[in-house]
Amino acid sequence: MSTLVKAKGIIKGTGEDIIHNGAMLIEEGKIVSVGTQAQYGTDYSEILDFTDVYVMPGLIDAHTHLSVVPALGNQIEQLKLPPHRNVLRSLPNIQKNLASGVTSMRIMGEEHFIDIEIKKAIKEGLLKGPRLLVSGKGIVASNGHGVAHTTSDGEQEVRKNSRLNFAQGADFLKLFVTGGMSSPNSSVDHCFYTREEIAAAVEEAERVGSYVAAHAHGGRGLDYCIAEGVRTIEHAALISEAQLEQLVKKDLWIIGTFAILFHPSGIEESDFKYPAIREKVLRAREMEAETFSKVLEYKPNLALGTDSMHGLLGYEAECLVSFGASEKQALEAITLRAAQACRLEDQVGSLEAGKLADFIVLSNNPLERIQNLQHVQHVYQEGVLVHSNDIA
Numbered sequence: 001m002s003t004l005v006k007a008k009g010i011i012k013g014t015g016e017d018i019i020h021n022g023a024m025l026i027e028e029g030k031i032v033s034v035g036t037q038a039q040y041g042t043d044y045s046e047i048l049d050f051t052d053v054y055v056m057p058g059l060i061d062a063h064t065h066l067s068v069v070p071a072l073g074n075q076i077e078q079l080k081l082p083p084h085r086n087v088l089r090s091l092p093n094i095q096k097n098l099a100s101g102v103t104s105m106r107i108m109g110e111e112h113f114i115d116i117e118i119k120k121a122i123k124e125g126l127l128k129g130p131r132l133l134v135s136g137k138g139i140v141a142s143n144g145h146g147v148a149h150t151t152s153d154g155e156q157e158v159r160k161n162s163r164l165n166f167a168q169g170a171d172f173l174k175l176f177v178t179g180g181m182s183s184p185n186s187s188v189d190h191c192f193y194t195r196e197e198i199a200a201a202v203e204e205a206e207r208v209g210s211y212v213a214a215h216a217h218g219g220r221g222l223d224y225c226i227a228e229g230v231r232t233i234e235h236a237a238l239i240s241e242a243q244l245e246q247l248v249k250k251d252l253w254i255i256g257t258f259a260i261l262f263h264p265s266g267i268e269e270s271d272f273k274y275p276a277i278r279e280k281v282l283r284a285r286e287m288e289a290e291t292f293s294k295v296l297e298y299k300p301n302l303a304l305g306t307d308s309m310h311g312l313l314g315y316e317a318e319c320l321v322s323f324g325a326s327e328k329q330a331l332e333a334i335t336l337r338a339a340q341a342c343r344l345e346d347q348v349g350s351l352e353a354g355k356l357a358d359f360i361v362l363s364n365n366p367l368e369r370i371q372n373l374q375h376v377q378h379v380y381q382e383g384v385l386v387h388s389n390d391i392a
């Protein structure tokens with residue numbers, strides 16, 4: 001079975017220029033080659049004619065959750081719902097993500113290991129959805145941000161719960177180090193873990209070929225994370241120039257999450273009624289814009305995630321452009337760079353020979369206008385059509 005995909009333009013996602021009148025040959029769900037239509041004949045089992053639209057790699061959300069919907073308020077209470085309920089609550093979110101062109105995503109903490117079960121269900125074909133990378137239960141201190149059912153205090157409990165996650169099938173560990181936006185009783189620069197506890201998690205992960213992702217906005221907690229080699233720093237809204245320098249030197253990652261702060265259907269819709277959160281968010285918007293203009297100057301490894309703003313990964317890229325990134329840079333942060341952040345770059349993230357044929361079809365060229373990501377016509381995973389949106 002061979003499929004030739006013809007398109008007005010193919011964005012390979014490798015940083016190369018768009019291929020006008022492009023063509024991509026797919027066999028057994030994998031990309032065989034990408035070039036111009038003139039280089040290919042007509043003898044294929046199937047020809048997909050997208051000659052009036054654009055093809056680019058499937059999007060990768062490097063930071064999200066399955067069961068959480070920020071607009072419904074109190075995210076921690078949502079995580080604490082019974083597992084069967086949260087599995088069901090995850091289903092429409094998964095579909096929203098897929099419909100928006102997301103073909104892979106990294107899940108940053110759920111209770112009851114529902115992420116691990118849902119990952120299996122998608123892999124087995126029981127459920128259509130983005131390919132998942134999962135962390136199991138978040139590692140969080142009793143007084144930390146993000147406490148649902150499971151807490152880990154002291155090196156022993158950090159190690160114990162890290163191992164339980166890996167035993168269940170976690171791909172990586174999610175550590176909550178600093179305070180967050182959506183908890184009224186903690187400040188974003190509070191640090192809830194000692195350096196030793198963070199080091200214990202990193203050591204547990206690295207010893208089994210994995211890594212730690214940490215929720216860290218800034219301050220001492222972020223210092224500890226960088227010093228101990230936490231591979232992906234999530235949010236980083238308050239990262240300083242000195243921290244950026246260290247992070248770049250150690251080749252670590254920043255995962256930006258903007259929609260939850262900036263989009264009207266994010267924290268604004270749910271929690272603005274709490275003055276403490278409202279204040280924090282308004283301040284954070286200003287700081288985030290300022291911080292990320294600075295971040296872009298340092299050129300760190302950078303990928304983006306929606307943090308449960310399901311279907312809004314394109315909007316994340318719009319935010320990055322508004323902070324000063326080019327369209328190309330923003331696209332990379334939700335494709336190839338996100339694949340690298342998730343350690344999926346051997347499989348997905350760009351349209352290159354040998355990779356899985358995860359691609360999306362767009363009405364207009366997103367390199368010309370990042371908002372064009374809002375108009376996804378079709379979504380393919382491994383060469384198979386998994387979703388079509390009803391747009392001309």
Ligand SMILES: [Zn+2]
Nearest residue numbers: 063064108307
């Ligand atoms: Zn999150």
